[in-house]
Amino acid sequence: MKKPALTFEQRNKKNNLNLAKWTSAWVITLAIASFGPHILWQEDALFSVVAIAINVVVGIMMIMANKRQIKGMDELQQRLHLNAMAITLGASLVFGLAYSVVQSSGLLQFKEDISHLVLFMGLTYLISVLVMNKQLNDGDEE
């Protein structure tokens, strides 16, 4: 028997849940790959390679889930997220390179890490989405 088609809200919820599951799995596998060599398998290279491979595969699944989630959004939401992505990409490029120049000129003594860039991108994306959502919802009546 054919399953009844999901409504927009149900489809969105399902895609969000799916993305949350894959993101959680990716974070867990990343933690295992990062801390496993010291805590779980005493620097055994084979285990490390397997853990990293699993992390990459789960990461690819997370990307697919993210793609599916965006595809399932309506046209306004897609536009909103496209704008947030553009702001995130631009801000990362501009501030990342500006930081690089500042550091190479010796003005700043801060030990940077790739996680700082990830954090910066995540926060930029989140703030962009929240601000644009607020602009759209101003004067919302129902």
Add this chain to the structure above:
Amino acid sequence: MKNRLKVLRAEHNYTQAKLAELLDVSRQTINAIEKGKFDPSLPLAFKAARLFNLTIEDIFQDEE
């Protein structure tokens, strides 16, 4: 672009949520279209026209 979506919705006794469900979009999108903050795509405009048994021009008008 101006539109009569809010009027048509009221005439049919639809809430924003109900209209959103019928057009397979979010309620936020219906609200943004009604407020003139967002212009829908042609497929969505056709969908709305079909739902109300009207032409696109009956619902959406160019502001020029």
